[in-house]
Amino acid sequence: MDSSDQSTFEVSNLRVVRNGNEILKSISFRAAPGELIGLLGPSGSGKSTLMRSLLGVQAITGGSARIMESAAGSPALRGRLGYMAQSAAVYLDLTVEENIRYFAGVLVQPLSEVARVMDVVALTSFSRRLVSSLSGGERTRVSLGIALLGSPPALILDEPTVGLDPILRRDLWRTFEALARTGATVIVSSHVMDEAARCARLLLLRDGTLLFDGTPASLLATSEAPGYDEAFERLIEGSR
Ligand SMILES: Nc1ncnc2c1ncn2[C@@H]1O[C@H](COP(=O)(O)OP(=O)(O)OP(=O)(O)O)[C@@H](O)[C@H]1O
Numbered sequence: 001m002d003s004s005d006q007s008t009f010e011v012s013n014l015r016v017v018r019n020g021n022e023i024l025k026s027i028s029f030r031a032a033p034g035e036l037i038g039l040l041g042p043s044g045s046g047k048s049t050l051m052r053s054l055l056g057v058q059a060i061t062g063g064s065a066r067i068m069e070s071a072a073g074s075p076a077l078r079g080r081l082g083y084m085a086q087s088a089a090v091y092l093d094l095t096v097e098e099n100i101r102y103f104a105g106v107l108v109q110p111l112s113e114v115a116r117v118m119d120v121v122a123l124t125s126f127s128r129r130l131v132s133s134l135s136g137g138e139r140t141r142v143s144l145g146i147a148l149l150g151s152p153p154a155l156i157l158d159e160p161t162v163g164l165d166p167i168l169r170r171d172l173w174r175t176f177e178a179l180a181r182t183g184a185t186v187i188v189s190s191h192v193m194d195e196a197a198r199c200a201r202l203l204l205l206r207d208g209t210l211l212f213d214g215t216p217a218s219l220l221a222t223s224e225a226p227g228y229d230e231a232f233e234r235l236i237e238g239s240r
Pocket residue numbers: 018019021023041042043044045046047048049050086191
């Protein structure tokens with residue numbers, strides 16, 4: 001079988017143990033270009049740990065995580081993997097544009113990228129505002145803009161929509177859909193099950209175990225549940 005060359009992410013039997021606790025228990029999945037994947041699970045289920053493993057900043061106990069043919073964390077992936085951390089990693093005392101320009105410099109991106117990503121995240125009119133004066137949702141969009149610098153073919157976004165109002169969440173999901181349509185593989189985490197409906201594919205994580213990998217429709221069908229919260233509960237009960 002030789003389909004590995006079509007995978008953006010290839011995770012095999014990934015295990016992470018921290019301080020004697022097994023945080024991720026033999027996780028395996030593949031993701032192809034153009035896929036928009038929701039990584040859903042309750043708080044503490046291991047979403048951020050999985051994302052950090054893909055990024056190559058988390059020590060892996062067993063198994064492997066490969067991104068575009070390279071081991072996670074490999075220098076070959078520099079600039080090809082966009083990441084947005086769960087806590088906004090922006091400078092409060094710089095303006096929106098200064099923040100994005102700073103990271104564009106770090107990533108050796110042309111200045112035209114600064115204007116482009118500000119437009120994508122709808123922050124052009126905020127470009128001269130200090131980040132300290134922005135709302136939570138606006139700060140999130142600055143972080144997202146930074147992750148989009150250079151149009152990386154792989155994106156890992158850790159809870160980008162948490163705490164945002166429904167309109168902003170909808171707009172952000174539209175942005176993720178548009179990115180996937182251009183061929184990017186986008187993994188978005190959330191602990192809000194409602195977001196399941198937005199993704200073409202769902203990975204459901206609980207206590208470090210992948211309980212489900214499939215479409216939202218097949219999740220509802222297989223669990224015979226009226227909604228995503230109930231579907232997830234039934235999956236948990238069934239896995240006990
Ligand atoms: N240094 C550590 N040592 C031991 N356990 C840890 C350590 N760091 C994190 N954990 C545990 O790992 C588990 C997974 O954490 P993780 O941050 O990946 O969860 P999450 O799904 O991202 O949660 P949230 O939705 O709250 O962001 C949690 O139970 C957490 O307490």
